Amino acid sequence: QVQLVESGGGLVQPGGSLRLSCAASGFTFSSVAMKWVRQAPGKGLEWVSSINSGGGSTYYADSVEGRFTISRDNAKNTLYLQMNSLKPEDTAVYYCAKLQTPPTGQGTQVTVSS
Numbered sequence: 001q002v003q004l005v006e007s008g009g010g011l012v013q014p015g016g017s018l019r020l021s022c023a024a025s026g027f028t029f030s031s032v033a034m035k036w037v038r039q040a041p042g043k044g045l046e047w048v049s050s051i052n053s054g055g056g057s058t059y060y061a062d063s064v065e066g067r068f069t070i071s072r073d074n075a076k077n078t079l080y081l082q083m084n085s086l087k088p089e090d091t092a093v094y095y096c097a098k099l100q101t102p103p104t105g106q107g108t109q110v111t112v113s114s
Contacts, residue, residue: 002026002104004096009108016086020108022079022096030054030074033099036081038092039107046092049081050099064090086112 008020020036035050049070050059058070069082079096091112095103 002098004103004105006094006096006105006108009094009110011111011113012086013114014087014112016112017082017084018086018110020081020083020094020096020110022081022105024077024079024096027098029072029077034072034079034096035099036070036079036094036096037103038090038094038110040089040092043092045095045103048094051079083110086110088112 003025005023006020008018010018012018031053033050033052036048037045038048039045048061048064049068051070051072055072060068067083067085071080072078091110093107093109095105095107097103
């Protein structure tokens, strides 16, 4: 079955960086567009970024444009999210998912605080 396992979250100071990873299995990863979404405390899911199956096209929410970079390694069945210049408002649980489906993994917590 489809499995998506997020990792790489943690506590970081404002202005810091983190790199999230998402290990995929149970489907043909290289054929599927993917996304990152996040859920801040007390709020709904927010789309963060998407990438097409080949990795050549990427898309970002205005709130993260220029600070976050989505990428993928199809040989390793892994999706990434490089997050730089982190802000307190980036605090959330981050999930990866297929582009057209809701997240199914446990997510990884990112907390930006001094």
